[in-house]
Amino acid sequence: MKYPLIATALLAASLVGCQANPVSGRQQLVLVSEEQTQASSAQAYTQTLSEAQKQGKLSTDAALNNRVSRITDRLIAEAKLMYPPSRDWQWSVAVIDEPTLNAWCMPGGKMAIYTGIVQKLKLTDDEIAQIMGHEIAHALLGHGRERMSRAIAMQGGMQIGSILAGRDLSILAPVADIALTLPHSRASESEADRYGIELAARAGFDPRAAVRLWEKMDAASGNGPPQFLSTHPAPGNRIQALNALVPQMMPIYEKAR
Numbered sequence: 001m002k003y004p005l006i007a008t009a010l011l012a013a014s015l016v017g018c019q020a021n022p023v024s025g026r027q028q029l030v031l032v033s034e035e036q037t038q039a040s041s042a043q044a045y046t047q048t049l050s051e052a053q054k055q056g057k058l059s060t061d062a063a064l065n066n067r068v069s070r071i072t073d074r075l076i077a078e079a080k081l082m083y084p085p086s087r088d089w090q091w092s093v094a095v096i097d098e099p100t101l102n103a104w105c106m107p108g109g110k111m112a113i114y115t116g117i118v119q120k121l122k123l124t125d126d127e128i129a130q131i132m133g134h135e136i137a138h139a140l141l142g143h144g145r146e147r148m149s150r151a152i153a154m155q156g157g158m159q160i161g162s163i164l165a166g167r168d169l170s171i172l173a174p175v176a177d178i179a180l181t182l183p184h185s186r187a188s189e190s191e192a193d194r195y196g197i198e199l200a201a202r203a204g205f206d207p208r209a210a211v212r213l214w215e216k217m218d219a220a221s222g223n224g225p226p227q228f229l230s231t232h233p234a235p236g237n238r239i240q241a242l243n244a245l246v247p248q249m250m251p252i253y254e255k256a257r
Contacts, residue, residue, distance in 0.1 A: 023083050023140050023195065030142070030149055034085075037145040038108035042090070045110035052096050059095035059115055068095050068113055071129050074203040075136055076109070082199060083140040093132075101220060105135035107144040121216045126200075126209035133205070134196035141195060143188045193238065197245055204256040207249035210242045 019030045052058050059065055072093045080087045091109035099116035113132065117123065123131070138144065197210045218235035 023142075030145060032145060032148050034107075034145065037148055038089070040148070041106035041108050041110055041144065045092070045106055048112070049094055052094070057097045059097045061095070061097075061115075064115070064118065065095050067125070068093055068128065068132075071125055071205075072111060072132050072136075074205075075129060075133055075199060078199055078202040079109075079136050079140055082195075082202075086140060101217070103131050103135050105132070105139045107139055107142075109136075109139060111135060121213075121220060123213070123216075124209065126206040127213040127216070129200045129203065129205035130197065130210040130213045133200035133203070134192050137192040137194075137196035137199055138188065140199075141188070141191055143192065146188070190238075190241065193242060194245065197242060197249055198252065201249040201252040202256055204253065207246045207253055211239055211246065214239050214242065 049058065072091075076086075076091050086109060089109035091111075093111040093113070095115060096112050097115045099120070100114050101117040101120065103111075103113040103117060105111040111132065113128070117131065118128065121127070193210075197207050200210070201207045214235060218239070221235070
């Protein structure tokens with residue numbers, strides 16, 4: 001009887017917890033409130049930066065930090081227009097001094113980019129904007145909250161029931177840890193590409209840089225995809241899709257300039 005009960009709870013959760021994302025309009029499984037998601041993300045962000053600081057991995061390169069802040073400030077301004085609730089987010093960006101090719105934005109606007117991706121790929125401002133625009137789009141599109149909801153669903157019917165009933169929220173701590181380290185789905189990555197390139201264009205960054213960026217990422221993959229590309233669409237498909245979006249984005253970019 002255990003498994004039918006869990007299946008029933010999962011079905012009920014999916015029916016109760018489906019909402020249309022206000023940016024994309026896509027239906028998403030949402031079992032956690034925005035407040036809970038952001039609180040969990042903020043805690044994880046603080047822990048991540050604390051560990052980086054202890055290890056001496058928070059970048060002290062003033063020029064690079066200022067460059068990243070200048071770019072993300074422009075993206076944040078447009079993000080607040082694209083998704084008005086993000087005006088209340090406590091936005092923050094950090095530069096982590098590690099060789100990995102990676103960047104991310106947690107729910108609530110907590111961001112980081114790694115020196116490895118900037119230095120190894122010799123990124124221009126427009127290309128950094130495409131990376132961070134893509135990551136910010138994940139947050140605006142509620143992908144982190146969606147991942148947390150999937151993680152909760154995987155824990156079983158009893159725990160799902162407690163979340164839906166608003167009780168036993170202690171489950172959120174381990175679920176947040178799981179969800180924030182899970183990769184995004186390929187569908188989410190493609191969605192973030194679509195809205196990320198538009199976000200960057202609205203902030204005055206060249207959409208053509210998105211194609212150049214992913215060409216560089218593809219070339220850097222070597223014997224296997226870097227962490228940043230582990231679940232992303234195949235490079236050829238991604239570049240083709242971005243190329244198709246460039247003509248639509250150029251008027252937005254030209255107007256923003």
